[in-house]
Every structure is written in C-alpha cells, then in structure tokens.
Amino acid sequence: MPWLIVAYVAAAAFAWYTRTFTPHHHWTFPVFRESFLHLLAQRNLYAPDPAQGYDLFKYSPTFALLFAPFAIVPPAIGLLAWDLLNALVLLAAVGTVLSRREAAIAALVLLPEVFVSAQASQSNALVAGLILFAFLALERSRLTAAAIAIGLGTAIKIFPLAAVSFALPHRTRWRFAWRLVLVGVVLMLLPLGVVSMAVLRQEYRWWAAVESVDALAHGASVMGLLARALPGSWPNWPVQLAGTIALLAPLVARPREWMDGRFLRLYLCSLLVYVVLFNHQAERPSYVIAVTGVAIWFATSPMTLWRTSLALSTLLGLKEVPCLAVWLVMQYDLWTFRTDEPAVSSGIATSSE
16 A cells, blocks of 8 residues: 555654644653653653643653654654654554555545644554554464563553453463563563663652542543533543443453454454543544544445444544444444354354353
8 A cells, every 4th residue: 555655654744844843832742752861860750841841751661761762863853753653553553454445444534633643743643553463463373462562552551451352352362461461571670771670660659640640630531521511520430440341241241253353353443442432531632543443443344324424523523422422333333243154263262161
C-alpha cells in the first residue's frame, strides 16, 4: 500500500509543520523530551517544570528512558521522528492484521484520527499499534513478541495491560504469562542503567502519587458522560468494573467460538474501544485507539448503510457517544456470533480445556 504510506507520512509531516513553524503552545513533546534529561539528572520526573509550564509528565520512568532517541537530537528532528513513528507503526499494524483490501479501508477511516494524534504528538497511535501487534503475535504463537508489545504499551500507558486478555483463548496462555512477567520486570528495572535503585524506587512512588490524583478525573469517557448527565459524584471504579465485565463476558461465556479468528478479531475491536471509553484519563487524541477498533470492525463487517453511518459518526463531534454506540453493537455481535465453518489454528484452545 505505497499510496497509504505516502498519505500517512504526509499527515504526520503536515502535523509536524504546523507545530514547528506556526505559533502554537505545544506541551506534550517538550515534556516527553525533558523527561529523559530529568531522568539522567535524577530529578523528580513528575514535578511541575517551570521551564515547560504546561503539563506534567505522567508516564513511567521506563518511557522516559526509551524516549532517548527523540531527546538527544534537535527538537524539530525529534518531533518529526516521533510523529512518523506513531503514524507508521499504526499503519503497519493495521496492514499486518487485515487483508490488503480490509487494511486499505481501515487505514482510510483512521487517517483523520492519525492526523489529530500527530498534531498532539502523543503516544496513542503507537499504543494502538502495539496492541494490534500483541494480538497478532499471540495468534502466531510468538509469545515473547506479544509479551514485549504489551510490556512496552504498558510502560507508556497502563491500560494496554488489558491486552493480556488476548491470551485467554490460547493453549499457551501460561507460557505467555511467565514471559510477560519477565518482560515486565526487565522493563521496570531498565532505568537502572542510568539511575540507582533508590532513585528508581522514589520515581515509582512519585508516579503512583500522580496516578492516584488522576484517578479522580473523569476524562472524555463513559464516566465523563455520566458526570455531565447525572447530578452528584461517584468514584470511577464501579463504572470501569461494569465495563470490564461487559467486555470479558462474551469471551469467557463462548469458548466454542475461540477457534474462529473472526470472533477473536471482533473481540480485539471491542477491546480497542473499551480501553478509551472506560479510561478516566481519556482525551480527544486518545480516540485514535478507539477509532482503530471501529475502523477494523467496519472494514471486516458487511457493508450496510447503518454500519457505515455509525462508523463515520465516530470521526465527527463528540467522540464518546458514537464510540459507545459502536461498542454496544460490537458486544451484541460478540454475543450473537455464529461460526459457519470451524477455523483451524493450532494456537487456539478448544472448548474442552
């Protein structure tokens, strides 16, 4: 799909141009960039930085270390490389998970969201790509690759850990589990290459403190919709727990469908939307992850007017409402899914296990 590569490069490059050569109070990339320098200086990564003044760093110490390639070059070059990485990783992941025709449809639907994500220069497109690669790696029984993809995603944002549920239908789930634990430990300790254990422990304490404060936010999520629609206030966790049960219920209740790759791919779509809708820190740029799920669902579903209208509605206006509507349809599709012909896959568990 050379023309799609050109389109995605152009979208990322144009977003980079608007942030580099036009007046804009851009906060995300400088915060990411400075996090690596702060880690080297053994400073509190999560303290307000008067030099930036716009936002706090809220990612793991490991992410600060891994951002080094984008921090050691001039800012304009680092920003362009970061935007291109996000856009092209997501495009590559979509192209790998889907057939050529389906990937072209999904990539076209996704392109406006990729541009929005590139303008914000956040990590959401990269996270979406890592979740897709984790799914694909498990389908191909590449357990270490899947563990690395989920581990890297979780080092960026905690919620990609939900992708662990992809392992449930596979016979290799327990072999995958210990690989994931090992990868997680290695990634958590990776900053020891530049800081002491005492400093690293303190960084994790500071990170936990920031996350505990953010846990009270509602964000652009289902919890935010409820907060705007209903009086009073309540914690996020009951809504998030209900969403998690709703997500997992068809997967757990229908092991006979685990042999069908279409069913598992539909679950992948549902999870991509879920991790944004029930994320109390979700923002407008976060929805590139949810729309990735919508785009794959649309590209692999029967072409009907109502599905097309519903999918395209997620690209306009208020994101929470149309994405929630699509997610509910996905859940219905999971519950009513029927296997026409048994799929053959040596990595999938049978219902008797």
